[in-house]
Amino acid sequence: MTSPYATILAGLIRHRGVKGCLVVGETDGLLVDSTLQFGVNGQIFAALTASLFRKARRASQAAGLGDAAFVQLEAENGRVCAVGRGELVLVVVAEPRVNLGLVRVDMLKAVEALA
Amino acid sequence: MKLQVAADWVEQPLKAFVDDARAEIAVLMHPSGQVLGQFGFARSVDVQTACALSAAIYASAGELGRQMQGKPFTVMHYAGKARQMFLAPVPIDGGTLLLLAVFGEESTLGLVQVYFQDFQRAAAQAAPHWTGAETALASDFEVELNRNLAAMFGRT
Amino acid sequence: MMGPDDIRVLSDALAADPGSLVFLQLGEALRRQGQLDLAWRVAMRGAERHPQRPDAHDLLARVAADRGDLDRARSAWESALALSPGHPAAQKGLGFLFFQQGLRADAERLLAAAQAADPADASLGAALAKIRAIGADPADADDAAQVRPMAPTPPRASVAIAPPSAQPRTTQAIAAPAPFAPAPADPRDVFAGVLPDETHAALFLDADGLVVAGRYKAADGRDVSADIGAQLSGVSDEASRAMRHLGLGAWTHLAVEAEQASVAMAPVGDGVVLVAAPRRVPLGFVRRMLDRAAERVKRWVESGT
Numbered sequence: 001m002t003s004p005y006a007t008i009l010a011g012l013i014r015h016r017g018v019k020g021c022l023v024v025g026e027t028d029g030l031l032v033d034s035t036l037q038f039g040v041n042g043q044i045f046a047a048l049t050a051s052l053f054r055k056a057r058r059a060s061q062a063a064g065l066g067d068a069a070f071v072q073l074e075a076e077n078g079r080v081c082a083v084g085r086g087e088l089v090l091v092v093v094a095e096p097r098v099n100l101g102l103v104r105v106d107m108l109k110a111v112e113a114l115a
Numbered sequence: 116m117k118l119q120v121a122a123d124w125v126e127q128p129l130k131a132f133v134d135d136a137r138a139e140i141a142v143l144m145h146p147s148g149q150v151l152g153q154f155g156f157a158r159s160v161d162v163q164t165a166c167a168l169s170a171a172i173y174a175s176a177g178e179l180g181r182q183m184q185g186k187p188f189t190v191m192h193y194a195g196k197a198r199q200m201f202l203a204p205v206p207i208d209g210g211t212l213l214l215l216a217v218f219g220e221e222s223t224l225g226l227v228q229v230y231f232q233d234f235q236r237a238a239a240q241a242a243p244h245w246t247g248a249e250t251a252l253a254s255d256f257e258v259e260l261n262r263n264l265a266a267m268f269g270r271t
Numbered sequence: 272m273m274g275p276d277d278i279r280v281l282s283d284a285l286a287a288d289p290g291s292l293v294f295l296q297l298g299e300a301l302r303r304q305g306q307l308d309l310a311w312r313v314a315m316r317g318a319e320r321h322p323q324r325p326d327a328h329d330l331l332a333r334v335a336a337d338r339g340d341l342d343r344a345r346s347a348w349e350s351a352l353a354l355s356p357g358h359p360a361a362q363k364g365l366g367f368l369f370f371q372q373g374l375r376a377d378a379e380r381l382l383a384a385a386q387a388a389d390p391a392d393a394s395l396g397a398a399l400a401k402i403r404a405i406g407a408d409p410a411d412a413d414d415a416a417q418v419r420p421m422a423p424t425p426p427r428a429s430v431a432i433a434p435p436s437a438q439p440r441t442t443q444a445i446a447a448p449a450p451f452a453p454a455p456a457d458p459r460d461v462f463a464g465v466l467p468d469e470t471h472a473a474l475f476l477d478a479d480g481l482v483v484a485g486r487y488k489a490a491d492g493r494d495v496s497a498d499i500g501a502q503l504s505g506v507s508d509e510a511s512r513a514m515r516h517l518g519l520g521a522w523t524h525l526a527v528e529a530e531q532a533s534v535a536m537a538p539v540g541d542g543v544v545l546v547a548a549p550r551r552v553p554l555g556f557v558r559r560m561l562d563r564a565a566e567r568v569k570r571w572v573e574s575g576t
Contacts, residue, residue, distance in 0.1 A: 024225075031225075043229060048229070048512070048517060050223065051512075055506050055509040056506045059503050059527075060502075060503075060527055062502045064499075065532045068529045069529065069530070070528040071525075071527050072526045073522055074525070075520045076523060077518070157284050158287065219280075
């Protein structure tokens with residue numbers, strides 16, 4: 001059976017440097033669907049990035065800045081981007097060399113199809 | 116809140132689990148109800164009750180699973196509005212222990228599952244061969260439980 | 272940062288055992304959430320029950336300082352130090368209080384003692400450097416001698432970035448390297464010259480989410496630095512936790528695009544530097560500001576060690 005998110009994920013994984021795309025439940029941190037390169041642990045990324053996104057969203061609201069729309073985290077060996085809609089979070093895991101601007105734009109478009 | 120353990124090897128894995136998974140309550144016990152470590156309870160009577168109920172739930176769910184699907188249900192999760200409960204087996208050399216975790220909005224089921232896997236690995240490495248109460252009589256369970264609780268809460 | 276559930280758990284624990292020391296955690300959690308009246312009641316009751324505990328007096332002092340009751344804060348920290356002369360938190364708190372009140376020698380003595388106990392605390396090094404710099408410059412000493420009350424933690428409220436008072440500078444304008452200004456007399460001015468205008472804000476937070484330098488003003492002009500810092504430092508904690516398990520190495524930048532503002536953070540030492548800009552500002556521009564703010568903080572801290 002094809003997941004309703006397969007098209008979204010397929011579009012994002014095509015970007016050079018993207019190692020994985022995940023759709024995750026924001027409140028439970030559980031993996032809903034994913035397209036992952038070998039070596040990316042979907043369950044761990046799902047749980048931790050959903051938690052990070054949730055924390056950012058809550059902190060942003062509590063600080064009076066409104067809802068968090070897009071979160072990106074850069075680390076020495078990779079990047080993680082998350083965008084939410086409803087109860088779902090769309091997550092992209094990428095190498096440092098990824099074109100972040102392009103991925104961000106595509107994620108913001110793709111998230112419209114979530115929910 | 117302070118972590119309290121009846122066996123030294125429990126401290127590090129349980130502390131890591133509580134910190135990483137942001138559990139509000141965590142109790143490691145033998146399926147008989149004998150407690151090995153706990154975080155989040157202020158009174159020994161509460162731990163005693165939680166252990167007894169968890170052991171009963173685990174036994175009941177196991178039997179229900181056997182009836183329904185021919186094999187026991189092992190991992191249990193209940194999602195309340197403000198708090199959630201997670202109860203799952205921790206295999207160690209010579210037996211199986213149970214971990215009860217209660218968590219709130221600071222955590223998620225996904226996080227608890229991830230860190231529970233870490234806990235399982237750490238416990239399996241750290242635990243000595245279990246020679247506990249598997250063969251003991253019910254009355255011994257009670258004595259053992261009370262002894263451990265007394266040790267943890269400093270009331271020996 | 273603790274959430275409502277944590278506070279409820281602590282509150283239940285204290286109700287179940289009013290003589291327990293849970294009041295220390297509960298009082299501090301309430302203080303950080305800006306529930307100062309509740310925090311005050313918890314701290315008062317705790318200090319009454321445990322008058323021999325320096326931690327109880329330290330908590331009382333922190334809450335009093337946040338409430339703007341500096342006399343009470345000073346008295347409580349002095350009580351903590353009378354009970355435990357080397358109590359680092361009380362030394363730090365009273366040291367900062369003396370500094371704010373222009374009592375430079377007393378501040379230096381206490382902060383130096385606190386730094387000896389915790390050499391890794393960047394805020395202490397920076398504060399000491401500033402005190403010593405003021406001491407070397409008589410003109411600044413006059414300025415420092417003015418009594419400046421500690422800014423109390425503002426009540427939780429909706430916060431929006433102040434409306435632009437002038438046209439923002441262009442990217443080219445801010446991209447030009449800004450010379451590092453001499454250590455400002457007020458840590459809130461550390462980022463002067465880094466930000467294009469008052470619609471932008473920058474903060475340097477310590478590992479506990481407390482503001483070390485910089486300021487964040489709400490649309491109505493209130494200083495909401497403490498509130499914003501406490502809330503957003505939790506996000507960096509979450510990032511650190513995620514990085515421990517994702518195998519991506521240490522995190523270097525974190526950006527949150529929210530409805531009212533874009534916020535970018537980066538770790539500096541044990542703390543975090545944070546900049547905020549209106550949503551209309553491109554993310555790349557925010558990122559440049561962040562890099563510059565981080566560089567400014569590093570040099571500011573280094574100048575004090």
